[in-house]
Amino acid sequence: MNKREFLKNAVTLSSITLLPSAAMAFSTSKKKRLRTAHIGVGNMGGEDLSAISSHAMVDVVALCDVDANMLAAAKALHPDAKTYSDYRVMLQEMGKKIDAVVVSTPDHTHAPASMMAMEMDKPVYCQKPLTHHVTEARAMKKIAKEKNLVTQMGIQVHSFYDYKLATLMIQSGIIGKVHTVRAWSPKNWGYDGPLPEGQDPVPESLDWNLWLGTSSERPYKEGVYHPGQWRKLVDYGCGTLGDMGVHIFDTPYNALALDVPRTITTNCRKPNGFGYPEQNMVTYEFPGTEYTADTLKWVWYDGKDADKQREDLMLPGGEELHDQGAMFIGEKGRLYLPHFQMLPKVIVDGEYKEVDVEKFNLGEPVRDYDSEGKKHYHQFVDACLGTAETSAPFSYASRLTETILLGVIAGRFPNKTLHWNAESARFAEEEANQFLDAPYREF
Numbered sequence: 001m002n003k004r005e006f007l008k009n010a011v012t013l014s015s016i017t018l019l020p021s022a023a024m025a026f027s028t029s030k031k032k033r034l035r036t037a038h039i040g041v042g043n044m045g046g047e048d049l050s051a052i053s054s055h056a057m058v059d060v061v062a063l064c065d066v067d068a069n070m071l072a073a074a075k076a077l078h079p080d081a082k083t084y085s086d087y088r089v090m091l092q093e094m095g096k097k098i099d100a101v102v103v104s105t106p107d108h109t110h111a112p113a114s115m116m117a118m119e120m121d122k123p124v125y126c127q128k129p130l131t132h133h134v135t136e137a138r139a140m141k142k143i144a145k146e147k148n149l150v151t152q153m154g155i156q157v158h159s160f161y162d163y164k165l166a167t168l169m170i171q172s173g174i175i176g177k178v179h180t181v182r183a184w185s186p187k188n189w190g191y192d193g194p195l196p197e198g199q200d201p202v203p204e205s206l207d208w209n210l211w212l213g214t215s216s217e218r219p220y221k222e223g224v225y226h227p228g229q230w231r232k233l234v235d236y237g238c239g240t241l242g243d244m245g246v247h248i249f250d251t252p253y254n255a256l257a258l259d260v261p262r263t264i265t266t267n268c269r270k271p272n273g274f275g276y277p278e279q280n281m282v283t284y285e286f287p288g289t290e291y292t293a294d295t296l297k298w299v300w301y302d303g304k305d306a307d308k309q310r311e312d313l314m315l316p317g318g319e320e321l322h323d324q325g326a327m328f329i330g331e332k333g334r335l336y337l338p339h340f341q342m343l344p345k346v347i348v349d350g351e352y353k354e355v356d357v358e359k360f361n362l363g364e365p366v367r368d369y370d371s372e373g374k375k376h377y378h379q380f381v382d383a384c385l386g387t388a389e390t391s392a393p394f395s396y397a398s399r400l401t402e403t404i405l406l407g408v409i410a411g412r413f414p415n416k417t418l419h420w421n422a423e424s425a426r427f428a429e430e431e432a433n434q435f436l437d438a439p440y441r442e443f
């Protein structure tokens with residue numbers, strides 16, 4: 001089943017009348033409070049629920065989770081909210097009683113759930129990476145634009161002080177035109193082992209069919225998929241690049257005003273069809289922008305031996321490099337941005353350079369994650385209420401996600417350079433195009 005058929009089935013089952021145009025969408029109305037529905041309320045979904053509901057103008061009206069234990073924990077905090085295990089049923093039944101939807105499920109369910117909500121003219125806050133497939137990212141951007149919906153991807157660090165400062169510093173030309181970015185994380189959201197054999201009984205609290213959603217049927221194995229472990233696996237997550245990479249890429253990507261890359265080369269082990277490689281080096285070449293040299297080279301390292309011994313990663317005084325972060329390398333120096341909640345630092349001729357940050361008018365640095373962490377969510381709520389704009393809407397998030405996913409696909413062709421045509425949304429290497437999309441299962 002393709003995406004259109006999935007949406008048509010899901011939406012025509014509904015007894016509600018879909019609003020025909022963005023002019024009638026909530027985003028443009030002047031309501032006073034926002035009624036939110038949350039899909040996936042365990043772990044990060046719990047954090048999302050807590051941050052969104054901490055806004056004074058939010059009423060949580062519906063909660064959905066395929067795991068009854070996760071659902072019960074969220075319900076205990078929001079006793080007035082209706083509960084569901086199937087987001088399709090929730091959206092159909094609640095319909096006009098919902099003003100905005102938050103999607104915090106594993107990656108393979110981001111697009112099916114978000115697109116159904118957007119087809120119903122609902123603003124959506126969706127966790128990162130925006131989607132599991134490139135075609136889905138483009139489809140999400142298209143629907144959001146056509147319906148003029150408020151959207152935000154869950155890259156909360158995007159709204160943090162340090163990242164805004166780094167963006168302004170780079171765009172002020174402090175290190176000149178940037179020719180290279182290096183970014184790294186030692187996290188390992190890969191799995192080099194074999195496909196697990198046999199199957200385990202599905203826990204009573206879990207609806208495995210709904211967890212699989214639009215992905216293929218597969219027997220349940222304890223500790224392999226739910227919760228959290230799915231990010232290591234090609235059918236559900238996007239490996240370390242799609243997990244930490246999205247956060248760490250975000251600032252350089254935004255600061256340098258990049259579009260999608262022209263070439264991508266991933267150095268890693270051979271694909272095994274089940275888990276992502278446990279170590280990856282991904283090299284992108286981007287077309288130049290006003291903040292870069294004619295082309296920009298970007299190198300990402302992940303896994304326990306992420307290569308940090310490069311000359312252009314050496315810090316003054318032999319200081320140890322932070323375990324995660326990014327280095328911008330320009331014609332006049334380097335800008336070092338550890339991840340996260342640490343100030344960006346400029347390095348010129350091997351020494352840290354004092355920078356007068358007052359001229360960037362950002363106020364005092366914020367170091368309190370609790371207040372800083374809520375900003376991105378509250379911005380979404382305020383945008384839905386018509387008093388703000390989101391800073392990571394799907395128009396931006398889809399580009400960033402596409403870039404990430406192209407690196408993930410290149411991992412299926414280790415050490416081979418893939419050439420991406422942004423206009424046709426196809427690789428020159430025909431064998432890679434099959435990984436841009438996947439059929440949706442009827443469930």
Ligand SMILES: NC(=O)c1ccc[n+]([C@@H]2O[C@H](COP(=O)([O-])OP(=O)(O)OC[C@H]3O[C@@H](n4cnc5c(N)ncnc54)[C@H](O)[C@@H]3O)[C@@H](O)[C@H]2O)c1
Nearest residue numbers: 040042043044064065066067070104105127128154227228
């Ligand atoms: N922005 C961040 O800092 C950050 C941090 C962690 C995770 N994330 C993102 O949040 C998402 C969830 O990650 P996680 O670590 O919490 O995963 P998880 O597997 O631990 O939790 C997912 C939750 O969604 C529920 N769920 C699964 N399928 C569902 C469905 N079809 N309908 C309703 N509920 C469903 C699960 O039962 C569980 O409660 C991912 O997209 C991940 O990339 C973002």
